[in-house]
Amino acid sequence: MTTKTALITGGTSGIGKATAELLHSRGYRVMVTGLDDLDDAGLPADVIAVEADISSLTDIDRAVDQAREHLGSLDLLYLNAGLPRPGLSIESTDEAAFDALFNINVKGNFFTLQKALPLLNEGASVVFTVGAGEGLGAAMTASKGALLPLVRSLAIELAPRRIRVNAVSPGLISTPAYSKMGISPDTISSWGESVPLGRVGAPADIAEAVAFLASDGASYITGDNLIVSGGTGVHARPM
DSSP states (O other): OOOOEEEEETOSSHHHHHHHHHHHHTTOEEEEEESSOSTTSOOOTTSEEEEOOTTOHHHHHHHHHHHHHHHSSEEEEEEOOOOOOTTOOTTTOOHHHHHHHHIIIIIIHHHHHHHHGGGEEEEEEEEEEOOOOSOSOHHHHHHHHTHHHHHHHHHHHHGGGTOEEEEEEEOSBOOHHHHHTTOOHHHHHHGGGGSTTSSOBOHHHHHHHHHHHHSGGGTTOOSOEEEESTTTTGGGSOO
């Protein structure tokens, strides 16, 4: 069997790290990109970590060159890097904040895929982290929401090459991003009371969803959005 390969952006903590660890445990050769804590991320020793800011096309080019050198080609491109600014109101959103959200969440993801496209094997999987839930703030919601039509369009465009493009939308997931915003573990845990399944999600929950979308078991799935939210908002969606 040929060893599968994966490039994960935003892969040094939270959901990206959990996905890197899961795929590595299943025999993938994995490369991650990130900005912080590359040396202290605690990833398996043979997971390749590259410093890259996906809002910079120069950094994207360098990361893709590293993927070409170390992995050769890609079976999975997981576009997980994003700028979290939940709760940013329209009144408090200035031009710099708006531009930063779109430069990373939309432009950065688009050009990472564009640059990595020559490395994608026939039958490869591309997965975007989009987002689910309310209260994210108008600008952040817009930047993440822009990815859904992009996923559908890319799924059609890349289908002749047998490259599948999907999205995963996490609900309430306990990640280091919340602690960096000063939110206590008890507060995060209390959010689980509003979730039908009774708990806040873990990064590993999303990692399993990404691994499924990358697997042969999902070979007939493209252009879709897998919501992993413990049932949050299910009553608000039409049957």
